[in-house]
Amino acid sequence: xxxxxxxxxxxxxxxxxxxxxxxxxxxxxxxxxxxxxxxxxxxxxxxxxxxxxxxxxxxxxxxxxxxxxxxxxxxxxxxxxxxxxxxxxxxxxxxxxxxxxxxxxxxxxxxxxxxxxxxxxxxxxxxxxxxxxxxxxxxxxxxxxxxxxxxxxxxxxxxxxxxxxxxxxxxxxxxxxxxxxxxxxxxxxxxxxxxxxxxxxxxxxxxxxxxxxxxxxxxxxxxxxxxxxxxxxxxxxxxxxxxxxxxxxxxxxxxxxxxxxxxxxxxxxxxxxxxxxxxxxxxxxxxxxxxxxxxxxxxxxxxxxxxxxxxxxxxxxxxxxxxxx
Amino acid sequence: xxxxxxxxxxxxxxxxxxxxxxxxxxxxxxxxxxxxxxxxxxxxxxxxxxxxxxxxxxxxxxxxxxxxxxxxxxxxxxxxxxxxxxxxxxxxxxxxxxxxxxxxxxxxxxxxxxxxxxxxxxxxxxxxxxxxxxxxxxxxxxxxxxxxxxxxxxxxxxxxxxxxxxxxxxxxxxxxxxxxxxxxxxxxxxxxxxxxxxxxxxxxxxxxxxxxxxxxxxxxxxxxxxxxxxxxxxxxxxxxxxxxxxxxxxxxxxxxxxxxxxxxxxxxxxxxxxxxxxxxxxxxxxxxxxxxxxxxxxxxxxxxxxxxxxxxxxxxxxxxxxxxxxxxxxxxxxxxxxxxxxxxxxxxxxxxxxxxxxxxxxxxxxxxxxxxxxxxxxxxxxxxxxxxxxxxxxxxxxxxxxxxxxxxxxxxxxxxxxxxxxxxxxxxxxxxxxxxxxxxxxxxxxxxxxxxxxxxxxxxxxxxxxxxxxxxxxxxxxxxxxxxxxxxxxxxxxxxxxxxxxxxxxxxxxxxxxxxxxxxxxxxxxxxxxxxxxxxxxxxxxxxxxxxxxxxxxxxxxxxxxxxxxxxxx
Numbered sequence: 001x002x003x004x005x006x007x008x009x010x011x012x013x014x015x016x017x018x019x020x021x022x023x024x025x026x027x028x029x030x031x032x033x034x035x036x037x038x039x040x041x042x043x044x045x046x047x048x049x050x051x052x053x054x055x056x057x058x059x060x061x062x063x064x065x066x067x068x069x070x071x072x073x074x075x076x077x078x079x080x081x082x083x084x085x086x087x088x089x090x091x092x093x094x095x096x097x098x099x100x101x102x103x104x105x106x107x108x109x110x111x112x113x114x115x116x117x118x119x120x121x122x123x124x125x126x127x128x129x130x131x132x133x134x135x136x137x138x139x140x141x142x143x144x145x146x147x148x149x150x151x152x153x154x155x156x157x158x159x160x161x162x163x164x165x166x167x168x169x170x171x172x173x174x175x176x177x178x179x180x181x182x183x184x185x186x187x188x189x190x191x192x193x194x195x196x197x198x199x200x201x202x203x204x205x206x207x208x209x210x211x212x213x214x215x216x217x218x219x220x221x222x223x224x225x226x227x228x229x230x231x232x233x234x235x236x237x238x239x240x241x242x243x244x245x246x247x248x249x250x251x252x253x254x255x256x257x258x259x260x261x262x263x264x265x266x267x268x269x270x271x272x273x274x275x276x277x278x279x280x281x282x283x284x285x286x287x288x289x290x291x292x293x294x295x296x297x298x299x300x301x302x303x304x305x306x307x308x309x310x311x312x313x314x315x316x317x318x319x320x321x322x323x324x325x
Numbered sequence: 326x327x328x329x330x331x332x333x334x335x336x337x338x339x340x341x342x343x344x345x346x347x348x349x350x351x352x353x354x355x356x357x358x359x360x361x362x363x364x365x366x367x368x369x370x371x372x373x374x375x376x377x378x379x380x381x382x383x384x385x386x387x388x389x390x391x392x393x394x395x396x397x398x399x400x401x402x403x404x405x406x407x408x409x410x411x412x413x414x415x416x417x418x419x420x421x422x423x424x425x426x427x428x429x430x431x432x433x434x435x436x437x438x439x440x441x442x443x444x445x446x447x448x449x450x451x452x453x454x455x456x457x458x459x460x461x462x463x464x465x466x467x468x469x470x471x472x473x474x475x476x477x478x479x480x481x482x483x484x485x486x487x488x489x490x491x492x493x494x495x496x497x498x499x500x501x502x503x504x505x506x507x508x509x510x511x512x513x514x515x516x517x518x519x520x521x522x523x524x525x526x527x528x529x530x531x532x533x534x535x536x537x538x539x540x541x542x543x544x545x546x547x548x549x550x551x552x553x554x555x556x557x558x559x560x561x562x563x564x565x566x567x568x569x570x571x572x573x574x575x576x577x578x579x580x581x582x583x584x585x586x587x588x589x590x591x592x593x594x595x596x597x598x599x600x601x602x603x604x605x606x607x608x609x610x611x612x613x614x615x616x617x618x619x620x621x622x623x624x625x626x627x628x629x630x631x632x633x634x635x636x637x638x639x640x641x642x643x644x645x646x647x648x649x650x651x652x653x654x655x656x657x658x659x660x661x662x663x664x665x666x667x668x669x670x671x672x673x674x675x676x677x678x679x680x681x682x683x684x685x686x687x688x689x690x691x692x693x694x695x696x697x698x699x700x701x702x703x704x705x706x707x708x709x710x711x712x713x714x715x716x717x718x719x720x721x722x723x724x725x726x727x728x729x730x731x732x733x734x735x736x737x738x739x740x741x742x743x744x745x746x747x748x749x750x751x752x753x754x755x756x757x758x759x760x761x762x763x764x765x766x767x768x769x770x771x772x773x774x775x776x777x778x779x780x781x782x783x784x785x786x787x788x789x790x791x792x793x794x795x796x797x798x799x800x801x802x803x804x805x806x807x808x809x810x811x812x813x814x815x816x817x818x819x820x821x822x823x824x825x826x827x828x829x830x831x832x833x834x835x836x837x838x839x840x841x842x843x844x845x846x847x848x849x850x851x852x853x854x855x856x857x858x859x860x861x862x863x864x865x866x867x868x869x870x871x872x873x874x875x876x877x878x879x880x881x882x883x884x885x886x887x888x889x890x891x892x893x894x895x
């Protein structure tokens with residue numbers, strides 16, 4: 001089977017899986033305790049108000065009817081309005097998604113680059129002090145509790161030293177200043193990004209380091225490495241051109257999936273740093289039964305993960321000539 | 326070498342500027358910066374139900390009448406004087422003062438009538454219950470509006486006339502548009518409005534989603550330079566910038582650092598010691614208009630037995646809860662009306678078990694239950710009068726009492742309520758009553774109590790109750806014992822229904838107060854709910870930039886503070 005047939009077959013699978021996820025999500029939210037109205041604890045909200053509102057939202061209809069109605073709307077590109085924002089959920093997601101992508105995608109790429117690089121060095125120096133130091137460092141930072149780490153960094157670098165802003169993505173002092181240009185505003189975003197990015201980097205680079213290290217150690221046992229040495233190639237060439245590209249394959253899968261999952265943000269990171277991303281919206285929409293917003297967010301994540309998997313598979317064939325579909 | 330030094334210097338200079346440049350940027354003259362614990366969801370006044378949106382909207386839209394922060398009496402706000410009641414036609418006539426919308430147009434009786442009519446026509450949730458008894462709204466002249474009621478309603482003056490008034494010019498177009506849709510109410514709620522025309526002290530300048538919401542001073546605000554109830558109104562500040570925080574930790578750090586001037590959220594007791602040591606921070610302690618209570622499901626035994634409920638009330642040591650769980654940052658509630666609501670609050674008799682030790686409470690509760698026919702395998706008070714661990718309690722019909730749950734919100738949602746549930750569990754178990762505190766997800770808890778009515782007992786709270794206590798009627802009237810009705814306990818008492826109906830129609834305030842006191846007495850006697858405690862509203866502000874916060878019931882974040890706050894030195 002060639003790559004085109006493989007891709008078409010996987011696309012059909014993706015559509016089926018997406019439909020299953022769509023249905024499961026719909027049922028999960030409807031069967032979970034509570035509804036959007038019960039969260040409004042207000043003596044002024046009478047039972048009659050609640051009933052009227054449920055009817056207007058279509059939530060009084062039988063479940064199958066709500067499902068068909070939702071399916072029809074989604075197929076026509078209408079994901080509904082958020083119960084709390086009163087806005088189309090697509091608008092809310094498109095407001096927040098770029099912020100999440102900016103922070104989390106940057107952190108995944110940065111962590112992966114540094115992790116792969118250090119993992120390569122650690123494996124090459126197996127058993128030496130460099131390896132021990134790097135492996136221990138990776139294990140320690142990777143196992144730290146993210147909110148704790150984030151708060152410690154905020155306390156030191158934002159509160160004590162005033163090097164970085166405590167939270168948010170932009171500073172009102174800059175953005176409300178009519179004299180601020182694009183560069184200044186861009187630098188402002190970058191300035192706000194450093195602390196959350198550092199937190200994510202510290203937490204995640206270790207996993208890439210350890211993955212790359214173990215993959216490299218396996219690769220270094222391969223016959224072609226022995227052959228390369230027998231040919232008298234330089235150690236650096238063997239490491240960088242023979243071992244590392246082969247060892248990087250599992251890391252590619254991991255990075256691919258991490259990139260896909262990065263669009264759901266990290267509710268904890270976004271909450272501690274008040275980063276206006278999709279992760280916080282997910283938490284809000286789920287805890288307040290904002291069905292349209294929660295469903296659309298999860299569907300988006302599902303779609304990105306499914307397509308990323310497909311991309312990783314195709315990339316595999318490109319990176320490793322031995323793999324053919 | 327020289328080139329390297331210059332290069333190093335340039336890199337260091339660039340880094341310094343990069344790290345410090347926000348501090349040399351926009352310096353607003355007198356902008357108050359307020360931290361909110363989340364971002365407002367909408368500025369559509371009809372949709373807004375989250376507290377963040379409501380807080381911002383309270384500075385944009387104003388009602389005809391508001392409350393004096395000290396006396397809590399209703400005073401004319403957009404209105405020029407008190408409403409005139411005509412008993413014969415059951416009508417109120419309200420005259421408006423000279424005032425303008427933020428776009429400079431005049432506020433007229435048409436706006437008031439439009440507000441009432443859109444609520445009544447679309448039956449807008451959370452507002453309609455305050456307007457459904459209005460028969461007709463008549464615009465007498467440009468500044469006079471008359472409301473005809475179906476029947477006399479006590480809440481009209483206190484609740485209906487405190488509805489924020491919207492601008493007809495802005496909303497009529499929307500109204501006509503949404504009327505053409507299949508679901509006009511949903512269309513209205515989903516109408517996106519970013520810069521509403523308002524009549525409050527501030528108006529929206531810019532909302533940068535996810536970052537800040539900037540309100541600037543409304544130069545057309547009617548109160549500007551006016552003296553109302555002896556208070557000279559501003560606003561004296563140029564605007565308010567709302568910033569959003571995902572956690573209290575970062576908000577408190579921002580407050581201490583000076584990034585914000587106020588954190589508009591109740592400060593947890595754990596932060597107090599730290600904040601008290603900061604000379605630039607001032608803490609405000611105010612009473613709240615709220616109720617934290619334990620409710621029972623009166624639809625099943627043993628909770629349908631008033632003596633059982635009284636025994637539970639005797640066993641609950643509210644003083645212990647206040648001192649140990651609330652760390653003395655709260656007050657005991659002995660009536661469903663909060664004690665801070667001075668006019669309507671009634672303390673008619675000592676609270677259950679007041680002044681007793683825990684052993685004495687057990688003895689008294691044991692006596693109450695024993696006299697009502699309850700029995701034990703091992704009674705909690707032995708023959709010599711000594712308190713022992715009770716076991717095997719039986720109902721008056723001889724059946725063993727089944728174990729039951731006290732549902733509470735989880736500790737990550739409200740640690741105080743979760744802990745209170747567990748403490749009450751221990752007090753009941755000491756009597757041999759098989760109770761279990763059960764913290765559960767808030768959604769599931771509300772669903773079980775409010776919708777499914779599948780519960781034994783629970784601890785919940787109403788966070789912001791109106792000063793007018795008409796809600797007592799909502800909570801305990803038998804007509805509200807239905808799905809989603811506020812009578813969660815399933816309490817049914819014809820006497821209470823009659824008196825509460827009477828109170829709803831009683832226009833004479835003092836006569837109504839007597840009825841409300843009677844209602845409180847009935848509830849205290851029958852105990853469908855046991856009012857537990859009321860946490861203090863503790864708020865923190867910086868003192869180095871602004872002064873003049875006005876303390877009031879529910880805290881300093883009232884319209885009065887925002888109208889009277891002045892920059893230091895101005």
